[in-house]
Amino acid sequence: PDLPPDLPADLDPDAELDALLAAFPEEAPPPAQDEVVLLDVPLLLHAAWQQQAESLLREYLLTRLSGDDDRVEAELGTHASVHEAVVLLQEHLPAPELGDEPEALMAAAVEPLVSADQVVLPVPAAAADSFERLDTMLDAVMELADVGALLTPPTQPEVREFRRWVCREVRDQLAGAAAPRSWSGHLRGRPALGGAAPPSWDSADVATATQALVAAGDTNSILAASPRAVRLLGYESAAELTGRRLLDIIPERFHQAHLAGVTLHAFVGRSPLLGQPVVVPALRRDGTEVPVHLLVEVVSLPGGRHVFIAEMSEAGPASPAASPD
Structure with missing residues (x-):
């Protein structure tokens, strides 16, 4: 075809297009990545x-930013990798x-609504080592938190195990x-450790109360129970109930909501159920569930x-024991 009069007669459109494209760098290929299946x-x-x-x-980073510039730079680099x-x-x-x-919260924060059967996690090759560093660093940090060397409070064993499982x-x-191992498979058989009462708290008021009271610490262990609470939950004595995990009196479908709620209260102050009367099922010693009116208050300590x-207080009759899986 004839070219427009203002263009040179020897113009090669294909060559011009090639030259134009060559002026722009080719897109870099996407970084190599693998897929990790979480169940x-x-x-x-x-x-x-x-x-x-x-x-x-x-x-933890704030405790490490001291020393010469090379050390500080190395700490910042490690923190960036972990992050x-x-x-x-x-x-x-x-x-x-x-x-x-x-x-609405109680209706939504229940299994299976708060879990995913499978999540495929794309992990860039350059990020694989970050998970190993994260696991190692948080193990070291939790040791400091457990002995009170950090301002960060202790945490639930399941929260710690979640990080270990993912990493x-x-x-x-x-x-x-290894083939993918589910979260529930990882958690099964793990030790469920509680914790001692904070030294500045006296359990006598709860242990001798006429109401049905149960006190628990921020590590999820039952610290004290009144006689009426012991009877309501089907135990023989307060000694039999004290020291157990609080999860022992919460139906399993609410375990994740409870653990997340305690953790979010400790770290960001989220507390939609504290001080709010609700009706929830309590798990009795024989496996039956009894609906109770529940009011939870928190005592802040040094x-x-x-x-x-x-x-x-009871809100209705107990249900039959749940069938075993």
Whole structure:
């Protein structure tokens, strides 16, 4: 075809296009990445863990920013690498939307609504080591928190185990060493450790109360129970109930909500159910459930510790024992 009169007669359109394209750099190929399959993922627990991890890592970094410039630069580099793993999880594990209204919260924060059967986590090759560093660093940080060397309060064993599970799934799957292992499979058989009462708290008021009261610490262990609460929950004595995990009197479908709630209260002050009367099922010693009117108040103690005091009264007849799986 004839060219427009204002263009040279020897113009080669294809060559001109090639020259134009050559002036722009080619798009870099996407970074290499592998996929890690996470099974039976506790999404609500993950959301709570995110808040805990951010708090722990931030405080730990502040304790390490001393010494010469080379050391500070190295610490900042390690922190950035660890944070990469935290952000990757935040981007790919959806967070449940719960709200703050007590009745709606209780309806939404229950299994299986707060878990995902499977999440595929894309892990760039450059980020694989970040999970190993995250696991190692948070183990070291938690040792400091457990002995009171940090302002960050102690945490639930399940929250700690969630991080270990994710980091080790990434490590083992990327190494081709193991098939995916579900969260519930990882948790089964793990020791359920409680904790001692804070030294500045006296259990006598709860232990001798005429109401049905149960007190628990921020590490999820029952610290004291009144005689009426012991009878309501089907135990023989307060000694039999004291020292157990609080999860022992909460139906399993609410375990994740409870653990996340305690963690979020400790780290971000979220407390939609504290001071709010609600009706919930309580798990009795024989496996039956009894609906109770529940009111939980928190006692703040020195050192960032807390004691949660639950007042209960029966709201209806007990249900039959749940069938075993």
